[in-house]
Amino acid sequence: MQHVDGNAIAGPLAEFFAFDITTAVARCNGCGFVAELARAMVYTSPAGSVLRCASCEQVLATLVESDDRAWFGFSGVSAIEVRRR
Amino acid sequence: MSDASTATATTATSEPARALAAVPRAGWHVATVAATRRETANAARLELEVDGWPGNAAGQHLDLRLTAPDGYTATRSYSIASSGSGTRVVLAVDRLPDGEVSPFLVNEVRVGDRLEVHGPLGAFFVWRPVDHGALRSAGDGAGGAASALRARPVQLIAGGSGIVPLFAMATAHAEARDLTPFRMLYSVRTPDDLFFAEELMALAATSDDFRLDLVYTRRTPDGWPNPAGRVTREALEGAVLPATERPIVYVCGSTGFVERVASWLIELGHDARDIRTERFGGI
Amino acid sequence: MSFITRGFSGRSHERDERLPPGQTLVHDFPVLSAGPTPEIDTAEWEFSITTETGGVHSWNWQQFMALPIDEVDTDIHCVTHWSKLGTSWRGISLDTLFENVETQYDYVMAHSYGGYTTNLALDDLLDGKAWIAFEFDGEPLDPEHGGPARLLVPHLYFWKSAKWVRGLVMMGEDEPGFWEQNGYHLHGDPWKEERYW
Numbered sequence: 001m002q003h004v005d006g007n008a009i010a011g012p013l014a015e016f017f018a019f020d021i022t023t024a025v026a027r028c029n030g031c032g033f034v035a036e037l038a039r040a041m042v043y044t045s046p047a048g049s050v051l052r053c054a055s056c057e058q059v060l061a062t063l064v065e066s067d068d069r070a071w072f073g074f075s076g077v078s079a080i081e082v083r084r085r
Numbered sequence: 086m087s088d089a090s091t092a093t094a095t096t097a098t099s100e101p102a103r104a105l106a107a108v109p110r111a112g113w114h115v116a117t118v119a120a121t122r123r124e125t126a127n128a129a130r131l132e133l134e135v136d137g138w139p140g141n142a143a144g145q146h147l148d149l150r151l152t153a154p155d156g157y158t159a160t161r162s163y164s165i166a167s168s169g170s171g172t173r174v175v176l177a178v179d180r181l182p183d184g185e186v187s188p189f190l191v192n193e194v195r196v197g198d199r200l201e202v203h204g205p206l207g208a209f210f211v212w213r214p215v216d217h218g219a220l221r222s223a224g225d226g227a228g229g230a231a232s233a234l235r236a237r238p239v240q241l242i243a244g245g246s247g248i249v250p251l252f253a254m255a256t257a258h259a260e261a262r263d264l265t266p267f268r269m270l271y272s273v274r275t276p277d278d279l280f281f282a283e284e285l286m287a288l289a290a291t292s293d294d295f296r297l298d299l300v301y302t303r304r305t306p307d308g309w310p311n312p313a314g315r316v317t318r319e320a321l322e323g324a325v326l327p328a329t330e331r332p333i334v335y336v337c338g339s340t341g342f343v344e345r346v347a348s349w350l351i352e353l354g355h356d357a358r359d360i361r362t363e364r365f366g367g368i
Numbered sequence: 369m370s371f372i373t374r375g376f377s378g379r380s381h382e383r384d385e386r387l388p389p390g391q392t393l394v395h396d397f398p399v400l401s402a403g404p405t406p407e408i409d410t411a412e413w414e415f416s417i418t419t420e421t422g423g424v425h426s427w428n429w430q431q432f433m434a435l436p437i438d439e440v441d442t443d444i445h446c447v448t449h450w451s452k453l454g455t456s457w458r459g460i461s462l463d464t465l466f467e468n469v470e471t472q473y474d475y476v477m478a479h480s481y482g483g484y485t486t487n488l489a490l491d492d493l494l495d496g497k498a499w500i501a502f503e504f505d506g507e508p509l510d511p512e513h514g515g516p517a518r519l520l521v522p523h524l525y526f527w528k529s530a531k532w533v534r535g536l537v538m539m540g541e542d543e544p545g546f547w548e549q550n551g552y553h554l555h556g557d558p559w560k561e562e563r564y565w
Contacts, residue, residue: 002339002340002341002364002366002367003340003364003366003404004340004363004364004365004366005210005362005363005364006209007146007207007209007210007363008162008207008363008364008365010111010146010206010207010208010209011111011146011147011148011160011162011203011204011206012148014111014203014206020108020111020206020207020208020209022207022208022209023208023209036209038207038209038210038361039209039362043401043402043403043404044366045399045400045401045402045448046398046400046446046448046449047400047402047446047447047448047527047547048402048547048550048551050402050403052403057403057404059402059403059483059546062547062550062551064547064550064551064552064564066551066563066564067158069551069564070551071550071551071564071565073549073550073551075549150370151373151376151378152370152371152372152373152376153372153373153376153377153378154372154377155378157378158370158378159376159378185378189373189375189376193375193376194375198373198374198375199371199373199374200373201370201371201373
């Protein structure tokens with residue numbers, strides 16, 4: 001299966017955050033790699049999207065959507081950073 | 086605490102931070118199809134008039150949702166070929182075999198149809214014209230600051246319909262009369278598969294700051310100097326700005342294309358942080 | 369603000385009483401994955417069951433293939449609204465694999481090569497309801513469909529039929545697996561439409 005980039009799921013994530021979280025830098029709690037979520041590898045299927053660390057492939061976050069609800073899990077992220085200026 | 090805030094306040098804004106600054110807020114909008122035309126035998130260009138569209142930066146995308154009479158919905162992402170503050174949004178859609186949404190957009194959609202779109206989306210894969218006012222005033226004050234702010238050259242690398250967001254960047258560059266050196270490598274199957282062929286040729290002919298390199302993978306025009314074939318590492322090395330010029334590189338195409346190109350760029354000395362990719366799946 | 373898109377019909381609507389509510393019939397076999405497809409050589413493959421005492425029952429490929437094999441004809445139902453009717457599999461029944469396993473625990477976490485997990489009640493695995501399948505439609509199971517071997521629990525949504533399964537660990541409580549932690553239902557009965565939390 002072919003992965004895409006974190007920026008591909010900016011749309012559904014816009015329902016959760018007031019800014020584009022794919023531009024936020026996140027730290028993988030598996031290997032410590034630090035990069036924008038837009039640079040994560042995204043495996044998308046109708047069941048949901050899985051963001052994996054571009055360095056170690058660990059699961060960073062998940063996105064599940066039903067007709068009337070959506071879930072964002074970020075079990076593999078130890079911290080995210082936003083830029084204030 | 087006060088020490089910490091002082092330190093933050095004196096930190097110069099980095100180039101990527103400025104590039105990411107303040108894109109318009111995403112929302113759901115009703116788009117009315119204003120014009121359609123064939124882009125290639127397999128693709129269509131759709132011009133949408135989007136009520137309430139806040140404008141978009143070059144390189145952004147939108148999500149488009151179709152709803153069937155039984156309530157079933159299908160949502161897909163499409164790169165935007167246009168940019169700026171207007172409410173006109175241009176898409177170019179390649180028809181995927183066995184696709185659910187793209188055949189509908191390419192074959193069924195008519196002028197006047199209404200579609201739901203969510204956007205603008207994705208503030209990472211964007212390019213903005215350089216603020217030359219800021220450059221000049223920084224230059225007036227201190228030479229060091231001017232060189233820190235000097236725009237880095239831009240290399241665009243497109244595979245097939247991956248041209249769409251990169252075409253938006255090249256157009257934004259030309260319309261802003263931006264002096265940043267731009268170079269585009271566009272890999273396409275045959276001359277008949279070129280998206281925005283006229284516009285790209287015009288850009289290449291009229292702008293000193295935009296250079297276009299084409300690679301044909303299946304069939305070349307008559308008299309083309311190179312045989313048809315996929316982009317190789319050697320061809321890439323010959324056609325992209327060298328790592329020593331520290332270009333920002335935008336790569337868009339199928340996942341396989343982007344993977345190959347990105348790994349060669351790293352081998353050729355480009356810093357991974359200077360490479361921005363947008364894969365759209367497939368092989 | 370959703371409105372119907374002129375001319376868009378969406379999916380086909382073949383009706384069949386074997387289809388649970390909200391399901392659509394497909395004739396192909398869609399591939400759903402949460403990550404890269406692991407390549408597992410049967411020479412290195414191993415399957416194990418781990419109990420609360422730390423006891424481990426394990427089988428290598430040769431030992432596994434020496435167990436009695438079931439032919440399974442069944443319908444499968446994916447939570448993403450597709451169902452496939454009359455699929456044929458070969459595999460080892462979980463009843464066979466649990467024959468000598470002593471446990472007081474009622475729940476199981478299935479673990480896969482590649483890190484995927486899914487939780488199941490032991491009751492949903494025994495009495496001829498579940499298999500470790502290694503053949504689909506007369507062919508060795510393709511890696512993208514979970515080969516060399518996957519769990520097959522056809523009476524639950526198909527995310528419970530863990531691809532690339534490598535082991536089952538007994539649990540005292542029903543704890544959520546990968547998708548179950550992130551929005552999906554703990555149990556997943558398609559006839560009750562147990563799709564999400």
